[in-house]
Amino acid sequence: MGCLARFPTVAAWLVALVVTGVGTLAALQGLRALEPSAPSHLYHLHGIVVATGKGELFAVEESGTTKLIWFQVAKGAPISFAHVLRHLHSRAPTDVYYLPEKNGLPLAWIAD
CATH class of the missing domain: 1.10.287 (Helix Hairpins)
Structure with a gap:
């Protein structure tokens, strides 16, 4: 000093x-x-979770339409299905980041 x-x-x-x-x-x-928190190779959908199915399936009604899109939670994804259920019960807006699959449901990687 x-x-x-x-x-x-x-x-x-x-x-x-x-x-x-x-x-x-x-x-x-x-x-x-x-920066956006989702990787750029994922597709984005904004809507409301309106239903769940067997396993970790959930349906989102796209904003501005009545079209339902079903998603399967991807293996290893950081999605908490309990969080998706909270969105279902509260009818909260949900952003889903997913990868489309050629032979099946789109795989959801992020849902918040």
Whole structure:
């Protein structure tokens, strides 16, 4: 500390460098928070969960239409089926990120 007291210009530069570094890291973290949380290769559907089926099946009514789309929860997906049931009971808007399947139901990876 004695050196910094003797050389206030060096101390000022050091403080400015630290403040700039911390500000830059904070800005980068803020930009990361603004990124979409879902991977770009997943399709998106916004609607309301209206039904559930055997296993981990659930149906979403697409916003603005009466069309029902059934989804199967993908194996290894971070979806809590209890959370989907809460959306069903509260009729809450739900965003589903999924992968379409050629021979079956779309696989839901994220539902919130």
